[in-house]
Amino acid sequence: MTFPFEGWIGLASLLLCLSHTVMSMVLTNNTRLESILDKYWDKDEEWWRARSRGKRAITEGDMHLILDLHNKLRGQVHPPASNMEYMVWDYELERSAEHWAHTCRWEHGPSHMLTQIGQNLGAHWGRDRPPTFHVQAWYDEVRYYSYPYAQECNPHCPFRCSGPVCTHYTQLVWATSNRIGCAINVCYNMNVWGMIWAKAVYLVCNYSPPGNWWGHAPYKYGSPCSQCPASYAGGCRDNLCYKDGGVDRRPAPELEETNYIEPDPEPDPVRERDPEPRAQSPDPSRHDNPHRNQVVSTEQMSQQVECDTKLRDQCKGTTCNSNTMCSLGLHAGVIDNDGGWLDVSRLGRKPHFTKSYKNGIQSIGYNRSANSFKVEKVPVKAVTCDTTVALYCPFKKPVRHCPRLYCPRNCLHLSQVRVIGTKYYSDKSSICRAGVHAGVIQNESGGYLDVMPMDRRRLYKGTHQNGISSETLLNPTTGKAFRVFAVI
Numbered sequence: 001m002t003f004p005f006e007g008w009i010g011l012a013s014l015l016l017c018l019s020h021t022v023m024s025m026v027l028t029n030n031t032r033l034e035s036i037l038d039k040y041w042d043k044d045e046e047w048w049r050a051r052s053r054g055k056r057a058i059t060e061g062d063m064h065l066i067l068d069l070h071n072k073l074r075g076q077v078h079p080p081a082s083n084m085e086y087m088v089w090d091y092e093l094e095r096s097a098e099h100w101a102h103t104c105r106w107e108h109g110p111s112h113m114l115t116q117i118g119q120n121l122g123a124h125w126g127r128d129r130p131p132t133f134h135v136q137a138w139y140d141e142v143r144y145y146s147y148p149y150a151q152e153c154n155p156h157c158p159f160r161c162s163g164p165v166c167t168h169y170t171q172l173v174w175a176t177s178n179r180i181g182c183a184i185n186v187c188y189n190m191n192v193w194g195m196i197w198a199k200a201v202y203l204v205c206n207y208s209p210p211g212n213w214w215g216h217a218p219y220k221y222g223s224p225c226s227q228c229p230a231s232y233a234g235g236c237r238d239n240l241c242y243k244d245g246g247v248d249r250r251p252a253p254e255l256e257e258t259n260y261i262e263p264d265p266e267p268d269p270v271r272e273r274d275p276e277p278r279a280q281s282p283d284p285s286r287h288d289n290p291h292r293n294q295v296v297s298t299e300q301m302s303q304q305v306e307c308d309t310k311l312r313d314q315c316k317g318t319t320c321n322s323n324t325m326c327s328l329g330l331h332a333g334v335i336d337n338d339g340g341w342l343d344v345s346r347l348g349r350k351p352h353f354t355k356s357y358k359n360g361i362q363s364i365g366y367n368r369s370a371n372s373f374k375v376e377k378v379p380v381k382a383v384t385c386d387t388t389v390a391l392y393c394p395f396k397k398p399v400r401h402c403p404r405l406y407c408p409r410n411c412l413h414l415s416q417v418r419v420i421g422t423k424y425y426s427d428k429s430s431i432c433r434a435g436v437h438a439g440v441i442q443n444e445s446g447g448y449l450d451v452m453p454m455d456r457r458r459l460y461k462g463t464h465q466n467g468i469s470s471e472t473l474l475n476p477t478t479g480k481a482f483r484v485f486a487v488i
Helices: 046-050 060-074 091-101 132-144 167-172 325-332 431-438
Strands: 013-017 118-124 179-192 195-208 342-350 370-377 380-382 404-407 424-426 447-454 481-486
Touching: 060 132, 060 167, 060 179, 091 179, 091 195, 118 132, 118 167, 118 179, 132 167, 404 431, 431 447, 431 481
Parallel strands: 380 404
Antiparallel strands: 013 118, 118 195, 179 195, 195 380, 342 370, 404 447, 424 481, 447 481
């Protein structure tokens, strides 16, 4: 899929837009969060009145930046719009955006509001970005749009993407969507299309009245303000239909029209696999002391370092670099001032190093040959309880570790999912259940773990630990092995 930003690793920003179509009569939403905003419709709810005055879902400065950029971009569309309306901020839309931003779900919602609003979403991690970065990226999708109808833009993204996206752009310049309300929230451990972002900045913008109908032009072509609604009394400002004093900011009335998007495609059928002989399972005695089988492992592949730790402090037997790893992580935009995870890779000697200023840090130049390294964001992938190393991250030479994984809660009782071995597990084992068995994650919470694929072993010994009975397997003829490590 094509994203309107630079660099997956360097910036890692994503955009999500609600697209409406009159061709489908099925509302798409997988969250089923029908009740999340029930209290929103009660104008006298206690939680809102109890909030301290001035506490907002977005700062006053960010609100004006977002609103001003929307109006600037709406006024410069090409070909010119004859009915583009001036956009104003709506505090009710801001409140609904705040509700959704605090769910930290990378999907549109809540479902019962999607017929009444339009919605654009954006998220990024790494170095700080103003919210206008996402707004500009939404507009920049114009490169994929040919007025009045999209030619190459896929309206179903991101549900099933096979080409460029332009539905953020069409929502932003939908002529009759004249109200906007946005919220910003910092989400920890946010699942973004299967990748876990440890600290994501999440922007939700809601629009009203709704529009963005697939197959319809977002505005009418013609001289600016020549086809404005009568309510504007002929007012025009910066190529936008404008009423003196602005448009009042009361909640937009409910409309009879409803907006629908096509449903998610049916999931791909599970590919049948050849049956495998079952390994022997131990039968733990009912008289075993349950506390004896509780195992907690804190063995890690990663390590925590201080701000002034240099790469040479962490490597032995060779001359290493003198740069501090954390400062370079900040300089590269891989982490922010709150810290975070980073990968360090040795690159060998370089003849010289160029100074630069990035993200508030000035690096220095060095005109002599020295060892070098690079820092990168640690990739994190969300997996299911039945994911195996054999399918996800098979053993290869030279030996490498898998991307960091994030396991869901409650994998303990999935008895049909195998765990083979102790400490060293067969790669036909469930990664997450092996993590619970090894004590590197807790069943009730799930969480992060690191996986190291290994060559196969002659014996996998079964044990009963942490509520899971693993299997014994002697002299396997196929498959490899792996170990799991804690992330603390």
